[in-house]
Amino acid sequence: MHFEDGAKEDFDLTIFADGYNSLGRRYVSPETKQTYRGYVLWRGTVDRRRLSDGGRVLERSFFRLYYREGHAGVYLVPLADRKENVSRANWGCYLPVRDLQAFLVDREGRQHSGSIPPGLMRASRESDRKLWAREALPPYFGDIVEASTDTFAQAIYTADVARYHRNRTCVLGDAGILVQPFTVSGVFKATNDALELAKALNGADHVDEALERWSAKETELGRRLLSVGERLEQLLIWRVPDFEAMDADSLQRWLDEIRSIQ
Ligand SMILES: Cc1cc2nc3c(=O)[nH]c(=O)nc-3n(C[C@H](O)[C@H](O)[C@H](O)COP(=O)(O)OP(=O)(O)OC[C@H]3O[C@@H](n4cnc5c(N)ncnc54)[C@H](O)[C@@H]3O)c2cc1C
Numbered sequence: 227m228h229f230e231d232g233a234k235e236d237f238d239l240t241i242f243a244d245g246y247n248s249l250g251r252r253y254v255s256p257e258t259k260q261t262y263r264g265y266v267l268w269r270g271t272v273d274r275r276r277l278s279d280g281g282r283v284l285e286r287s288f289f290r291l292y293y294r295e296g297h298a299g300v301y302l303v304p305l306a307d308r309k310e311n312v313s314r315a316n317w318g319c320y321l322p323v324r325d326l327q328a329f330l331v332d333r334e335g336r337q338h339s340g341s342i343p344p345g346l347m348r349a350s351r352e353s354d355r356k357l358w359a360r361e362a363l364p365p366y367f368g369d370i371v372e373a374s375t376d377t378f379a380q381a382i383y384t385a386d387v388a389r390y391h392r393n394r395t396c397v398l399g400d401a402g403i404l405v406q407p408f409t410v411s412g413v414f415k416a417t418n419d420a421l422e423l424a425k426a427l428n429g430a431d432h433v434d435e436a437l438e439r440w441s442a443k444e445t446e447l448g449r450r451l452l453s454v455g456e457r458l459e460q461l462l463i464w465r466v467p468d469f470e471a472m473d474a475d476s477l478q479r480w481l482d483e484i485r486s487i488q
Contacts, residue, residue, distance in 0.1 A: 227240060237394070238394065238433075239394050239395075239396065239427075239433070240394065240395045240396070241395075241396045241397075241398060241423070242254070242395070242396065242397045242398070242401050243397075243398040243399050243401055243416070243420070244401050245399070245400045245401060246260070246340070246383060246385070246400045246401075246404050247260070247339075247340060248397060248400070248401030250395065250396075250397045250401050251385065251387060251397050251401050251402070253392060253395060254387065254389065254390070254391060254392040254395055254396070254397050255387040255388055255389060255392075255397075257388070258385055258386060258387050258388075259385070260383045260384070260385045260404070261383060261384050261385065262326055262381055262382070262383055263382045263383065263384060263406065263459065264322055264323070264324070265295075265296065265320050265321055265322045265323060265382055265463060266320075266321055266323050266326075266329065266379045266380060266381050266382060267318045267319070267320055267321075267379065267380050267382060267407065268318065268319045268320075268321050268355060268377060268378075268379045269316075269317065269318040269319075269377060269378055269379065269380070270316075270317055270371065270374030270375075270376070270377035270378070271303070271314040271315060271316045271317070271374060272314060272315050272370060272373045272374040272375075273312070273314055273315075274302065274312075274313055274314060274315050275312075276373050277315060277369065277370060277373070278366075278369065281302060281313070281315055283366060284300065284301060284302045284315055285302065287301075288300075288301040289301065289367070291363055291364070291367060292462075292466050292469065293362040293363070293466065294362075294466060294468075295321075295322050295463060295464060295466065296319065296320040296321055296322065296462075296463050296466065297319075297320055297462050297463070297466065298317060298318065298319040298320070298363065298367070299317065299318050300315065300316070300317040300367055300370060301315075301316055301317075302314070302315060302316070303316040315370050315374075317367070317370055317371060317374070319355075319359065319371070320382075320408075320462075320463055321355070321358075321379075322463075323381075326381055329342070329351075329379070329381075330342055330381070331348070332346040332347070332348065333346055333347065333348045333349060334346075340380065340381055340383075341378065341379060341380040341381065342378055342379045343378055344376040344377070344378040345375075345376035345378075346378070347377055347378065347379065352377055355371075355377075356371055356372050359371040359372070360372070382406060382407065383404060384403075384404050384405060384406060384452060384455065385403065385404040386403055386448075386449065386452060387402055387403055387445065387448070388445070389441050389445060390402050390419070390440065390441035390444045390445060391437045391438075391440075391441045393434075394433070394434075394437070396423065396437065396441075398416060398419040398420055398423070399412070399415060399416025399419055399420075400412060400416065402415075402419060402444060402445075402448055403415075403444075403445070403448025403449065403451070403452055405448070405451045405452050405454075405455045406452075406455030406456075406458065406459055408455070408458055408459075408462060409451055409454050409455045409458060411451050411454075415447065415448065415451060418444075418447065419444050422440055422443060422444060423440055426439060426440035427440075454487055454488065457487045458484070458487060461480070461483060461484055461487075462484075467480055
């Protein structure tokens with residue numbers, strides 16, 4: 227390994243767990259390109275005390291709201307001090323964004339890659355999206371979005387890799403196969419990759435063979451999750467049905483289709 231300060235070190239094994247934009251992935255699987263999925267997650271939070279009902283509706287559930295080309299999640303998150311009634315309403319709306327590069331220019335004209343940090347989204351863009359939320363969401367949730375300041379957005383990417391190691395260099399978690407967030411599997415996959423690596427190496431007579439077996443297993447798991455993500459993406463982003471036009475049977479078929487994906 228060659229470090230920024232010029233130092234060089236030899237290691238028995240190197241593990242890159244450096245997230246979605248991984249340097250390790252570029253070494254282990256140089257042919258892999260990240261794929262932008264055509265949408266971003268636009269997010270924000272607001273102190274529940276600022277809501278008309280103090281956020282009581284949100285105590286009931288995690289709310290998922292659907293609209294044409296996407297859906298939103300809204301739920302309460304506790305603050306670090308966990309005092310009663312100081313939690314925040316947290317929300318995220320998946321929104322198609324065709325021209326990602328233009329979207330990732332901040333209010334000072336700087337180009338970002340992958341995300342727009344809190345408070346840096348162009349004011350006109352943020353207010354346009356808030357107007358959209360007024361139209362697309364029920365009024366209670368439109369109010370939550372309206373009351374949120376310093377909103378931010380993350381572009382959604384996937385990446386497929388053919389292997390999880392190259393010689394004695396490994397990738398883990400999002401540095402390996404990167405899947406859509408609404409599969410709710412990223413933390414599980416990262417933890418699983420690490421635990422399985424420890425298991426494979428524990429007492430192995432041949433490290434290279436153990437890495438090969440581990441890599442094949444994690445690649446298979448990652449690809450399965452990627453395929454779940456691709457199918458969910460169709461149902462939850464690109465082909466969201468018109469619920470008003472549905473009867474109970476067609477709604478049930480839609481729910482069954484989602485549940486059958488594994
Ligand atoms: C919008 C969104 C919502 C999500 N929701 C869920 C969810 O509900 N449930 C779920 O399970 N998963 C969710 N995920 C996915 C989950 O966040 C990731 O899969 C998980 O964090 C991957 O863990 P990781 O350790 O591989 O990478 P990360 O958590 O990204 O950690 C990588 C770390 O490496 C550091 N790093 C990067 N480059 C370098 C470098 N060159 N040198 C040193 N350090 C470096 C980074 O700073 C970071 O701390 C979501 C993801 C997104 C984008």
